[in-house]
Amino acid sequence: MNYEFFIAKRIIGSKAYKSSVSAPIIKIGITAIAVGIIVMLVAIATGLGLQKKVREKVIAFNGHLTIINYDGNISNESVLPVSTQQDFYPNFNTVEGVKHIQAVATKFGVIRTETDFEGVVLKGVGHEYDWSYLKDFLVEGHLPNYSNDLNNDVVISSYLANRLQFKVGDSFQMVFGKEHIDELPFIRQFKIVGVFSSGFQDIDKTFMIGDLRHVQRFNRWKDNQVGNFEVFLEDYSQLNEMDTKIRAATPSNLNTQTIEEKYYTTFEWIKIFDNNTYGIIAIMIIVAGINMITALLVLILERTQMIGILKALGSSNWSIRKIFLYNATYLICLGLFWGNIIGLILLFLQQQFSLLKFPDPEQYYVSIIPVHISFDYIVLLNIGTFIACFLMLMIPSIIITKISPVKAIRFE
Secondary structure, three states, rough: OOOOHHHHHHHHOOOHOOOOOOOHHHHHHHHHHHHHHHHHHHHHHHHHHHHHHHHHHHHHHHOEEEEEEEEOOOOOOOOOOOOOOOOOOOOOOOOOEEEEEEEEEEEEEEEEEOOOOOEEEEEOOOOOOOOOOHOEEEEEEOOOOOOOOOOOOEEEEEEHHHHHOOOOOOOOEEEEEOOOOOOOOOOEEEEEEEEEEOOOOOHHHOOOEEEEHHHHHHHHOOEEEEEEEEEOOOOHHHHHHHHHHHHHHHOEEEEEEEEEOOOOOHHHHHHHOOOOOHHHHHHHHHHHHHHHHHHHHHHHHHHHHHHHHHHHOOHHHHHHHHHHHHEEEEEEEEHEEEEHHHHHHHHHHHHOOOOOOOHHHHHOOOOEEOOOOOHHHHHHHHHHHHHHHHHHHHHHHHHHHHOOOOHHHHHH
16 A cells, blocks of 8 residues: 555644645645646737738748749749649649639729729639638638639628728729830729628738739730739748659749748747747746745644654655655646636637637737637646646755754654
8 A cells, every 4th residue: 555645645644734734835835737738728818819810811922932033023924824734733633732722913003983983903813713712811802703604703801891992793994014114004993792800900901802804914915824823821830841742843944932921920929829828828837836836834833743753754755755756746737637627718718709809900900809718738837837846845855864853753
């Protein structure tokens, strides 16, 4: 029988233990661990949630990867066309992990109204365009259908709609320049059938979505010529690896660009949240560990006579240390239990009811504080916190080896 565990269990279950001098300090230690795990869960869940939400928004309008010409063009307008007569289009079967590929093209133009004008990039999409990504951001109207004849239906952002006082069903004129300055510009009449809001102002104030064939006509391209290809992957974590594979599977005159390269500043910004999260975790573990060290020291001092008796009866220092470490382990587990229960309830409420919102949505690209709950990081966080606190408790338990049996028995 493990007598160290037996004694620790008796100490924990005794009424004297619960009403002793150390009881308030022990409760503070448990509370510190519970609060620490709550803060860490919230920090990780919201940090990952914000990263995931921002990534999803950028990817929805650009794809994970873009296949483009080596033309050195860094603007939002397609200049040199790419032929759709490629081995990888319309199905990218040569590389596993590609979910979807679609052809698009962009053309800069100016929306003209009676009282105002606005420069906008028309993003032309074809019949194979995957609207499922944009559907989540549609706030009004419906999505267009470009699978039949050429039509003038477009989807604009709520930012542009509010700025130009447009609503679903309205029509407007848009002017597109030609290659030569002395030529008259193209003027097209478009009809708004849907309004989207990504919350990502760089996208909302720049793009509207229309029929790809308009851009092809403006640029005098053939039916098999487009601006670039957008590639969607099954697993974002494989982005860099897939970039290498896709580049190798495309002709030498084509280049690939990842979404992280295209929106470098944005992705560097969201990576900062990882550093903040790591800092919060380290601070909370240290605070919880210090509180548990204090609680264990008080427990040892309170049980000094018991330690002396056990030593007099022949117990080794390590055996007695195990008794108090068992006791401390129980307290750590108790703190972790309540911390997880309360933390997960708070995260679940935020995830389901969106109780908390950002005061400045434009700064964070989302209005509601997003939450991402994953079983993996919850388990790792609990294991890491437990191990860190347990190792920190090894230090104060060394005091037991310094206690003399004779002096300890006489201790009051």
